[in-house]
Amino acid sequence: MIDFDYWSPTYIAFGKGKESRTGELVRQFGGSRALLHYGGGSAIRSGLLDRVKASLSAAGIHFVELGGVKPNPRSSLVEEGVRLALAEKVDFLLAVGGGSVIDSSKAIAIGAANGGEWRKYYVGREVKVRPVIPAALPVGVVLTIAAAGSEGSTNSVINLEPENLKRGAGGNILRPKFAVMNPELTMSLPPFQTACGLADMFAHLCERYFSPTADVALTDNLCEAVMRTIVLEGAKVMANPNDYQARANVMWAGTLAHNDICGAGRVQDWASHGIEHELSALYDCAHGAGLAVVMPAWMAFVYKADSARFARFAQNVFNVGHGLFDDEAALEGIAAFRRWLKSLGLPLTFAELGAKEEDIPLLLKTLNLGANTLGAFRPLTEADVASIYHLCL
Amino acid sequence: MIDFDYWSPTYIAFGKGKESRTGELVRQFGGSRALLHYGGGSAIRSGLLDRVKASLSAAGIHFVELGGVKPNPRSSLVEEGVRLALAEKVDFLLAVGGGSVIDSSKAIAIGAANGGEWRKYYVGREVKVRPVIPAALPVGVVLTIAAAGSEGSTNSVINLEPENLKRGAGGNILRPKFAVMNPELTMSLPPFQTACGLADMFAHLCERYFSPTADVALTDNLCEAVMRTIVLEGAKVMANPNDYQARANVMWAGTLAHNDICGAGRVQDWASHGIEHELSALYDCAHGAGLAVVMPAWMAFVYKADSARFARFAQNVFNVGHGLFDDEAALEGIAAFRRWLKSLGLPLTFAELGAKEEDIPLLLKTLNLGANTLGAFRPLTEADVASIYHLCL
Numbered sequence: 187m188i189d190f191d192y193w194s195p196t197y198i199a200f201g202k203g204k205e206s207r208t209g210e211l212v213r214q215f216g217g218s219r220a221l222l223h224y225g226g227g228s229a230i231r232s233g234l235l236d237r238v239k240a241s242l243s244a245a246g247i248h249f250v251e252l253g254g255v256k257p258n259p260r261s262s263l264v265e266e267g268v269r270l271a272l273a274e275k276v277d278f279l280l281a282v283g284g285g286s287v288i289d290s291s292k293a294i295a296i297g298a299a300n301g302g303e304w305r306k307y308y309v310g311r312e313v314k315v316r317p318v319i320p321a322a323l324p325v326g327v328v329l330t331i332a333a334a335g336s337e338g339s340t341n342s343v344i345n346l347e348p349e350n351l352k353r354g355a356g357g358n359i360l361r362p363k364f365a366v367m368n369p370e371l372t373m374s375l376p377p378f379q380t381a382c383g384l385a386d387m388f389a390h391l392c393e394r395y396f397s398p399t400a401d402v403a404l405t406d407n408l409c410e411a412v413m414r415t416i417v418l419e420g421a422k423v424m425a426n427p428n429d430y431q432a433r434a435n436v437m438w439a440g441t442l443a444h445n446d447i448c449g450a451g452r453v454q455d456w457a458s459h460g461i462e463h464e465l466s467a468l469y470d471c472a473h474g475a476g477l478a479v480v481m482p483a484w485m486a487f488v489y490k491a492d493s494a495r496f497a498r499f500a501q502n503v504f505n506v507g508h509g510l511f512d513d514e515a516a517l518e519g520i521a522a523f524r525r526w527l528k529s530l531g532l533p534l535t536f537a538e539l540g541a542k543e544e545d546i547p548l549l550l551k552t553l554n555l556g557a558n559t560l561g562a563f564r565p566l567t568e569a570d571v572a573s574i575y576h577l578c579l
Numbered sequence: 580m581i582d583f584d585y586w587s588p589t590y591i592a593f594g595k596g597k598e599s600r601t602g603e604l605v606r607q608f609g610g611s612r613a614l615l616h617y618g619g620g621s622a623i624r625s626g627l628l629d630r631v632k633a634s635l636s637a638a639g640i641h642f643v644e645l646g647g648v649k650p651n652p653r654s655s656l657v658e659e660g661v662r663l664a665l666a667e668k669v670d671f672l673l674a675v676g677g678g679s680v681i682d683s684s685k686a687i688a689i690g691a692a693n694g695g696e697w698r699k700y701y702v703g704r705e706v707k708v709r710p711v712i713p714a715a716l717p718v719g720v721v722l723t724i725a726a727a728g729s730e731g732s733t734n735s736v737i738n739l740e741p742e743n744l745k746r747g748a749g750g751n752i753l754r755p756k757f758a759v760m761n762p763e764l765t766m767s768l769p770p771f772q773t774a775c776g777l778a779d780m781f782a783h784l785c786e787r788y789f790s791p792t793a794d795v796a797l798t799d800n801l802c803e804a805v806m807r808t809i810v811l812e813g814a815k816v817m818a819n820p821n822d823y824q825a826r827a828n829v830m831w832a833g834t835l836a837h838n839d840i841c842g843a844g845r846v847q848d849w850a851s852h853g854i855e856h857e858l859s860a861l862y863d864c865a866h867g868a869g870l871a872v873v874m875p876a877w878m879a880f881v882y883k884a885d886s887a888r889f890a891r892f893a894q895n896v897f898n899v900g901h902g903l904f905d906d907e908a909a910l911e912g913i914a915a916f917r918r919w920l921k922s923l924g925l926p927l928t929f930a931e932l933g934a935k936e937e938d939i940p941l942l943l944k945t946l947n948l949g950a951n952t953l954g955a956f957r958p959l960t961e962a963d964v965a966s967i968y969h970l971c972l
Binding site for chain 2: 190199
């Protein structure tokens with residue numbers, strides 16, 4: 187267990203109808219003029235947006251609106267949001283949606299607090315020391331998708347146009363002040379998006395679990411606990427989208443998978459996310475779908491670096507591989523992981539994702555690894571990443 | 580999974596030598612004049628207090644001192660602390676010690692922010708709606724004992740003199756702003772105190788795990804993950820008090836056992852704590868030692884209310900009772916729990932604790948249950964509690 191700082195101050199209001207508390211929570215965390223940021227039509231059609239607005243009005247919160255956030259959120263809309271936030275002198279960003287809306291809100295929160303400047307804080311993995319974000323408006327969330335964990339995380343990823351580069355900003359200053367989490371709001375999500383969310387949250391745990399750091403028994407046990415929950419409750423959600431309890435467990439799991447409670451005390455990897463981001467940047471595919479393709483390929487490529495850990499994963503998460511040698515158990519675990527992803531209806535190959543072998547050089551170029559390596563469980567060279575992309579075929 | 584609010588904003592600075600950051604953290608969380616509160620001689624003898632003072636001075640924090648906190652912290656010292664805090668106009672309470680020091684600091688923090696009034700916020704379980712604490716000074720912690728979890732919790736328990744009643748106050752306002760957690764500081768703790776700490780944190784999980792609330796798969800899995808860690812890493816700590824990694828896992832487990840991450844979404848019990856508090860109030864025994872006596876007796880009395888849950892506990896925490904009927908597995912689990920407590924050198928009976936059968940009427944009188952019931956897994960009448968005390972003989 188290595189030294190760590192841990193701070194997860196997001197106030198969670200979890201349960202049925204909790205969106206009615208949104209206005210009160212904005213007020214409690216210092217907001218009086220909010221920018222209400224959201225995505226497409228589902229929040230409007232479901233009546234959620236109206237309920238949120240009613241709650242804001244009841245609490246005396248003035249607000250302006252900006253909808254239209256797309257998956258893999260675009261920098262152009264962030265720019266528009268920053269202009270609006272500055273013009274309207276908003277003091278709070280309220281995200282109603284999933285990870286893309288939250289990440290877009292975080293970017294606007296940075297721009298609005300720094301005279302319009304936000305883009306320079308979004309950098310690639312080649313930048314070893316992230317620029318420190320000096321200020322950001324407070325962000326609150328009404329969550330509608332269990333997936334990205336951005337409602338409790340320090341991170342934001344934006345698709346920077348016109349280059350189409352996915353780049354990230356990070357820092358405790360980006361932790362949302364509150365998250366309203368009503369599992370009912372996730373029930374109308376289509377099966378494919380639900381599945382993508384499960385893959386995304388599971389990946390957030392893998393990135394922390396497959397670590398070169400030893401002696402983190404507690405964090406290991408926590409990771410496995412959340413992973414098991416995602417596998418078992420996720421199956422229930424796919425079988426019955428209106429299973430409130432399963433939706434609730436999955437929704438809370440998505441937050442705990444990424445607020446770093448499952449990362450305390452160890453070096454983290456994040457290679458799969460890096461490899462995937464190039465796919466969703468180029469093909470505009472769902473991040474979770476891209477991860478379903480990349481993660482098993484990454485596992486197959488790296489497991490021999492510590493097959494005992496993969497054997498433990500097989501046994502404690504998928505309940506397979508007991509009594510086998512580590513290498514064999516590891517392969518059983520990876521196979522079980524693939525079966526689980528397939529059972530969710532997720533793609534496992536480039537072809538299923540709509541990605542092309544001939545684009546691999548381009549993917550490597552935008553990843554821009556150069557002479558650096560990616561990840562920590564087994565540091566990957568550019569040639570290694572090329573091999574992993576080929577394993578995705 | 581029932582609706583819940585969750586907020587755990589304590590900043591954790593975890594690792595070797597982290598006490599050197601104390602002054603910077605006090606400053607970061609708004610303190611400029613601190614009351615430095617601590618217990619007996621060990622923090623002085625070890626040089627910890629000097630290091631903390633040096634850190635405060637380096638950060639330009641003015642401070643006054645009040646030592647002498649005893650286990651089962653006394654109201655008389657709280658009164659003295661409140662007078663001192665008001666006279667010195669302190670704006671921050673810095674606790675250097677374990678749960679007793681932190682709880683005493685929280686009480687002083689209430690008194691200092693409410694014109695001296697703190698005692699009325701400390702009530703017994705017969706008060707169904709706790710009085711809301713209107714204000715409290717911020718509290719920071721340099722933790723030296725892995726046990727009570729008060730470094731991240733909403734609670735404070737004080738022994739109210741002259742009646743000798745243990746009574747509690749609670750509210751999010753009592754969550755410490757930060758906790759410095761250096762596992763090295765716990766290495767010098769005597770084996771008995773280390774064991775008491777393990778029993779205390781394990782009990783905090785049991786009070787949450789043995790619940791009438793169904794469908795909290797994630798919280799159940801988290802609870803079991805932390806309990807397993809305490810059992811296995813606790814054994815390492817007892818065998819080798821200087822095992823840094825085991826100390827680190829145990830220390831972090833103590834926080835997670837009581838910051839309510841393992842209680843989210845369910846009704847909690849807390850009967851064993853209620854039953855035990857009367858013992859430590861009357862006999863001034865260690866809280867963890869009292870819990871070691873009470874918890875197994877409570878389990879033996881209540882398990883039939885949901886023997887499937889106790890069977891799961893047996894299998895998932897102590898790895899016993901597989902393939903048995905629930906009732907049998909439950910008893911195997913309770914027996915394994917007793918064996919674990921005994922292996923730690925903890926008492927299991929009234930006699931070992933120094934408690935007396937003839938005092939049971941007095942214990943029941945101060946518990947003051949009347950016609951109410953205690954706990955939720957199986958609500959206990961006064962007669963039930965009497966039976967549990969007799970099972971402790």
